[in-house]
Amino acid sequence: MSVKITAVAKQLPQYYKETKDIIPFVDLWMQGQDSRFQRKVVKLFEGAGVDKRYSIMAPDEVFTKTSFEEKNDIYNREVVKLAEQSLIKALGKAALNPTDIDYIITVSCTGIMIPSMDAYLINSLKMKQDIVRLPVTEMGCAAGVSGMIYANNFLKANPNKRAVVIAVEAPTATFQLDDYSMVNIVSAAIFGDGAASVILSSYEDEQGPEILDEAMYHFYDAETMMGFKLVNTGLQMILDKAVPETISNHFPNIIHPFLERNDMDIEAVDHLIFHPGGKKIVQTVEDLFGTLGKNIDDTKEVLRLYGNMSSATVLYVLERFMDKNLPKGDIGLMLSFGPGFSAQRILLKW
Known part of the structure; x- marks a missing residue:
């Protein structure tokens, strides 16, 4: 189903x-x-x-x-x-x-x-x-x-x-x-x-991109990289400057095994629906993805127009792809990172 x-x-x-x-x-x-x-x-x-x-x-x-x-x-x-x-x-x-x-x-x-x-x-x-x-x-x-x-x-x-x-x-x-x-x-x-x-x-007759697979990836010993500390004045941001480098180091393990279990490689992915955490993180992923001739222009545009809206941001990127009337059979990969430290992935087929 x-x-x-x-x-x-x-x-x-x-x-x-x-x-x-x-x-x-x-x-x-x-x-x-x-x-x-x-x-x-x-x-x-x-x-x-x-x-x-x-x-x-x-x-x-x-x-x-x-x-x-x-x-x-x-x-x-x-x-x-x-x-x-x-x-x-x-x-x-x-x-x-x-x-x-x-x-x-x-x-x-x-x-x-x-x-x-x-x-x-x-x-x-x-x-x-x-x-x-x-x-x-x-x-x-x-x-x-x-x-x-x-x-x-x-x-x-x-x-x-x-x-x-x-x-x-x-x-x-x-x-x-x-x-x-x-x-x-x-x-x-x-x-x-x-x-x-x-x-x-899960109605069979309803239209939209199908979820082919999903998975989470958890980084060991990285709990202090991102999050909030509750202080008397509210929620104080925790954000380690090593986040982009850490993502880059883990990127092959995050992406390739996930695609391989679906009989795909990164070249089969037509669209990267990526959460724009910030300029450095976007540049990191663009460098990794761009070597394959692919772009994350929609991710950069969402960051430019609205900034990082935490959990909601990747859905703004997804909406842009939903509005494009993409060709049947196109493959999309949703990707976001968050406290834990963790990466979340969803594989889509239009």
Whole structure:
């Protein structure tokens, strides 16, 4: 029995700024710091490969000293709105009603809320009362793909069912105003807020790319490379500068055995649907993939237009491929990385 992706829809928050318009806020934030350091930070923002980003808060709110509770309250309020809007769009694309969904997976790592956002959606959209719920918190940037892996396994075991994966992230709610470390600065330069929903189906007559295979790959002794530390002021980013090099070193083990078990090699892959973690990670994967005459232009474009929206970002890339009306038989490889450290992969056939 095959599982297919039938619809993907993104939803952006109401606030947005181009990077050039964020620089004045950065200048104010950096007042009192060494002038050379200030220039370095501005260059970092300008060279991050992100032209625009969206946010659940206006820029002056992001750069205002508020408590973790206040930021998290905004997160709780806004992510539910974005989740509902993206889900309604995806349902519209698939010509479905909320009651047509049997399994709901919500993923987010940039705030804390109990009950999770799926409970609010079930109530507001009057979804099935016996719908199966799975909220996922700690998978970080990899959660968009890992959520699809969970959905795929549920649907393979349950014919004639549908699942939705909803990824909503607000990294701006985790920004640390009093932290002038390079990790906090790099995070501020590359991350943005956003949401996306993807609907999957085990109905035989529904159309969309088929999931041929999926797998996770876990790096040993790399738990401290990426994640969040809960501090009094909120969620403080952990991001090791060795991440791109680590990905590069593991890339052959991540990709080749996975394709070989499907009787393929990398040359059989027509499209790489890759999570744009940041400019350096994108360049690393582009160097590895580009030697085979393939490109990750859609990944770079999503990073440029929206920044890294953690778990939701790879779904923005997927939506671009879904909208292309690709030739029948084309092969796509979804790939994302996240805390753990881990890589998630899905093999698709149009």
